[in-house]
Amino acid sequence: MNFTTIHHQIALTFLSGIGSRRARIIISHFNDLEVFFTEKRLNLAKIPGIPADFISLKLRLNALVEADKVLQELERIGGKTVFFTEKNYPRRLKQCSDAPLLLYSKGNIEWNPPKLVSIVGTRHATDYGKALTHELIEGLASHDVTIVSGMAYGIDIYAHQEALRQNLPTWGVLGHGLAKMYPGEHRKIADRMLETGGIISEFIPSQKAEPAHFPMRNRIVAGLTDATIVVESGEKGGSLITAGLASDYNRDVFAYPGDISRPYSSGCLKLIQKNQAFLIRNSADLIDAMNWQPEEQTRARQRALFVDLNLREEKIISVLKTKPELSLDTIGYLSSLTVSEVSSDLLSLEFKGLVRSLPGRRFQLIH
Numbered sequence: 001m002n003f004t005t006i007h008h009q010i011a012l013t014f015l016s017g018i019g020s021r022r023a024r025i026i027i028s029h030f031n032d033l034e035v036f037f038t039e040k041r042l043n044l045a046k047i048p049g050i051p052a053d054f055i056s057l058k059l060r061l062n063a064l065v066e067a068d069k070v071l072q073e074l075e076r077i078g079g080k081t082v083f084f085t086e087k088n089y090p091r092r093l094k095q096c097s098d099a100p101l102l103l104y105s106k107g108n109i110e111w112n113p114p115k116l117v118s119i120v121g122t123r124h125a126t127d128y129g130k131a132l133t134h135e136l137i138e139g140l141a142s143h144d145v146t147i148v149s150g151m152a153y154g155i156d157i158y159a160h161q162e163a164l165r166q167n168l169p170t171w172g173v174l175g176h177g178l179a180k181m182y183p184g185e186h187r188k189i190a191d192r193m194l195e196t197g198g199i200i201s202e203f204i205p206s207q208k209a210e211p212a213h214f215p216m217r218n219r220i221v222a223g224l225t226d227a228t229i230v231v232e233s234g235e236k237g238g239s240l241i242t243a244g245l246a247s248d249y250n251r252d253v254f255a256y257p258g259d260i261s262r263p264y265s266s267g268c269l270k271l272i273q274k275n276q277a278f279l280i281r282n283s284a285d286l287i288d289a290m291n292w293q294p295e296e297q298t299r300a301r302q303r304a305l306f307v308d309l310n311l312r313e314e315k316i317i318s319v320l321k322t323k324p325e326l327s328l329d330t331i332g333y334l335s336s337l338t339v340s341e342v343s344s345d346l347l348s349l350e351f352k353g354l355v356r357s358l359p360g361r362r363f364q365l366i367h
């Protein structure tokens with residue numbers, strides 16, 4: 001049997017104990033994976049960090065045979081692969097230490113668009129949550145943003161539907177293989193997504209959905225994008241896991257506030273209260289925070305920085321440029337101003353649209 005590069009890439013993911021970290025060690029030693037799959041076990045055992053028990057020649061050959069079965073199934077359903085050493089592997093995801101070695105996809109996915117956000121939330125979406133999602137995606141339509149979510153009930157699937165209505169590319173990240181669809185009733189929506197977006201999985205095409213797979217799916221949702229927006233969430237749930245992962249990956253996290261009596265606003269309020277997410281009220285807030293305004297608006301704001309500021313305000317702006325956000329006391333210390341002076345000037349800067357107030361008397365420069 002003749003094995004191709006894709007055979008070797010898939011087979012590497014089948015080797016027990018060879019995760020993302022060890023795979024990187026292997027690839028650093030072998031530019032051509034074919035050499036790794038035929039190398040003598042004693043030579044492999046000399047590579048630091050690669051246990052000999054995991055890489056017997058028999059296991060490697062068995063992995064290649066299994067990879068051939070996967071490729072046949074992938075061809076049958078019209079799927080593709082992208083390996084993490086390839087140029088078109090998603091660059092945002094590649095920055096994550098636990099990024100999958102290999103992604104399977106179906107559709108027409110441009111892996112590295114300029115703007116990518118994930119929109120997540122409860123499976124029990126309310127009319128309030130749906131209205132927020134509708135306004136958010138409608139507002140993003142003119143900014144050519146790609147929408148990522150998890151194909152689940154509730155906010156996820158509603159985000160995909162709204163993206164389709166607004167002719168925005170949308171990607172669904174699955175907790176199972178591409179040959180399956182869970183929930184099954186979302187198959188028609190997934191099929192519509194294939195034209196300008198698609199579906200994505202790290203699991204082989206025939207893999208069934210299992211509970212343990214969905215947290216794994218969430219890390220891809222978070223890692224693929226520039227920012228994660230939590231629309232609605234209870235005190236616990238997958239959307240909070242995704243938000244936590246996005247924060248760990250140093251990505252922006254946003255959440256909508258809601259009535260404190262709403263059970264599916266409690267998770268968002270908790271994120272905001274603990275400074276784990278920035279509060280947004282609408283799409284304009286997100287666009288502003290991500291600095292996605294039209295160029296003429298950006299130039300106008302830049303002019304304001306030089307024309308309309310007094311000396312104390314210029315000091316505060318310079319200090320805020322050093323960190324994503326700072327407390328009132330820290331701003332005062334770094335700018336050598338009193339707390340009352342800083343408070344007054346921050347209020348003036350907020351009115352000028354240059355500074356945003358955050359929970360806990362913290363402040364952020366609006367770029």
